[in-house]
Amino acid sequence: MSISEKVIAEAAKQLYCASLVELPGDIRRRLCEMEAAETSELARLQLRKIMENADIAQREQNVICQDTGIASYHIVIGGHAKIDGDIVRAVHNGTAAGTRELPAIPHSVHPITKANSGNGTGPGTPIIHWDVLPDAEYLEITAQPVGGGGDLCSAVKMFTGSAPMQEVKKFIVDTVAEAGSKPCPPMIIGVGLGGMFESVNQLAKRAVMRPLDQRHPDPMIQELEEELLGYVNALGIGPMGLGGNTTCLAVNIEYSNTGTYILPVAVKIGCWLIHRKTARLFNDGTVQYL
Amino acid sequence: MTERHLTLPLDEAAVRQLHAGDIVYLTGEVLQLLGPAHQRALSYKAQGKAVPFAEENIAIYHCYTCLTGDDSQLHCRFMGASTSAGVNPYEPEFIRAFKVRAIIGKGGMDQETLRAMQEVGCVYLAQIGGCSQLCTKSVQKVEGRFWDDLAANVGVRIRFQELGPLIVGMDAGGTSLYEGVRQQILKQQAAIHKEIGV
Numbered sequence: 001m002s003i004s005e006k007v008i009a010e011a012a013k014q015l016y017c018a019s020l021v022e023l024p025g026d027i028r029r030r031l032c033e034m035e036a037a038e039t040s041e042l043a044r045l046q047l048r049k050i051m052e053n054a055d056i057a058q059r060e061q062n063v064i065c066q067d068t069g070i071a072s073y074h075i076v077i078g079g080h081a082k083i084d085g086d087i088v089r090a091v092h093n094g095t096a097a098g099t100r101e102l103p104a105i106p107h108s109v110h111p112i113t114k115a116n117s118g119n120g121t122g123p124g125t126p127i128i129h130w131d132v133l134p135d136a137e138y139l140e141i142t143a144q145p146v147g148g149g150g151d152l153c154s155a156v157k158m159f160t161g162s163a164p165m166q167e168v169k170k171f172i173v174d175t176v177a178e179a180g181s182k183p184c185p186p187m188i189i190g191v192g193l194g195g196m197f198e199s200v201n202q203l204a205k206r207a208v209m210r211p212l213d214q215r216h217p218d219p220m221i222q223e224l225e226e227e228l229l230g231y232v233n234a235l236g237i238g239p240m241g242l243g244g245n246t247t248c249l250a251v252n253i254e255y256s257n258t259g260t261y262i263l264p265v266a267v268k269i270g271c272w273l274i275h276r277k278t279a280r281l282f283n284d285g286t287v288q289y290l
Numbered sequence: 291m292t293e294r295h296l297t298l299p300l301d302e303a304a305v306r307q308l309h310a311g312d313i314v315y316l317t318g319e320v321l322q323l324l325g326p327a328h329q330r331a332l333s334y335k336a337q338g339k340a341v342p343f344a345e346e347n348i349a350i351y352h353c354y355t356c357l358t359g360d361d362s363q364l365h366c367r368f369m370g371a372s373t374s375a376g377v378n379p380y381e382p383e384f385i386r387a388f389k390v391r392a393i394i395g396k397g398g399m400d401q402e403t404l405r406a407m408q409e410v411g412c413v414y415l416a417q418i419g420g421c422s423q424l425c426t427k428s429v430q431k432v433e434g435r436f437w438d439d440l441a442a443n444v445g446v447r448i449r450f451q452e453l454g455p456l457i458v459g460m461d462a463g464g465t466s467l468y469e470g471v472r473q474q475i476l477k478q479q480a481a482i483h484k485e486i487g488v
Binding site for chain 2: 056065067103105166169174180181184231237243
């Protein structure tokens with residue numbers, strides 16, 4: 001009894017496609033709440049159309065957004081999961097199959113020559129993040145493809161360890177202000193705080209992936225999330241940068257300890273559409289889509 | 291919010307009647323044209339070479355299209371606007387060279403582009419970003435494509451029926467909703483800095 005490479009590839013394909021078609025429920029609920037609270041008529045029209053568009057995508061089993069982005073996966077290996085085959089190859093094959101069958105626009109290109117592989121995969125793409133869960137008896141895969149608009153506006157800054165928190169808050173607010181209309185607001189913002197250069201971007205990615213209705217368990221971080229959300233919504237960027245109260249759906253923060261002399265901060269700007277779809281694969285070959 | 295249903299091609303007089311904040315629905319042929327296609331069209335024009343589209347009163351779309359089928363019968367699986375800021379460096383010259391009447395995109399364009407729009411008589415129409423299906427369902431026919439070698443940045447002639455809602459984000463009178471919001475952001479940003487204590 002094991003999880004075969006074929007089962008992993010099929011799950012990766014299904015997850016990739018579903019993540020481009022289905023709007024996560026928590027995002028939909030937040031859009032709906034913010035539409036009700038929005039005072040600009042133009043902003044409300046846009047928020048209603050965003051939800052209507054997601055309904056059509058679901059019904060037609062077609063993409064929500066044309067920017068199908070670069071494929072990315074978060075893979076959690078359970079300590080008791082028995083894997084038969086090459087997970088990385090399976091995920092590459094699943095992505096290529098999904099790109100062809102959905103279809104998605106293949107965006108994976110060489111960074112210098114711009115040569116397009118034509119199937120959405122290539123060296124280092126899909127991007128894969130790994131975790132281990134010692135007690136789990138399953139392999140958990142989350143498809144989390146990422147579009148270009150938000151990443152273009154994302155930023156990382158290395159502060160010294162003596163930098164006051166006010167400077168960090170200013171950097172986050174200024175990054176959002178600078179992004180303005182470009183990343184398809186209302187945005188979803190993930191902040192990475194601490195670690196070192198090599199890990200702070202991963203913290204920000206993890207933060208942006210957290211469902212909007214889950215606050216950070218640490219009250220101090222929770223308070224900071226709420227404070228920053230208040231600031232960025234006060235900027236008045238509004239949906240698509242055309243003005244309004246709805247600039248940001250959530251600010252999520254993840255932190256880790258850092259050095260005494262340094263404070264890395266990463267601000268991952270997401271558009272209103274964070275793609276995420278998860279499944280658990282069990283040793284008996286069954287796949288449970290969450 | 292004034293709602294207008296317009297048929298392409300638009301002439302200068304029609305464009306000058308549109309105002310920032312109006313809601314527009316478009317019917318007719320639009321060209322998918324991104325940065326690389328702008329560069330090529332401008333270099334052809336400079337060399338006196340013909341381009342595969344009308345040389346005036348055109349409507350262009352900063353978008354990506356997922357096409358299936360072959361050139362005899364192209365089908366649009368989905369499409370939608372891309373961030374217009376990337377086209378800023380080429381747009382003012384392009385608007386003047388090809389008498390562009392409407393640019394569809396998302397996120398708005400810079401002040402240089404706004405000046406060219408004002409001078410020639412052109413509007414910027416904002417698609418609601420990320421709403422691929424709202425645009426795709428308005429595609430009546432894919433008329434053809436050109437400059438295939440530009441891969442995803444290929445030129446595409448697309449006929450729409452009631453493409454919208456599009457928001458007039460920048461008008462030919464020189465009003466830009468984006469610029470208004472930008473000024474507001476700067477003001478708010480200063481107030482927030484003060485509140486943070488920096």
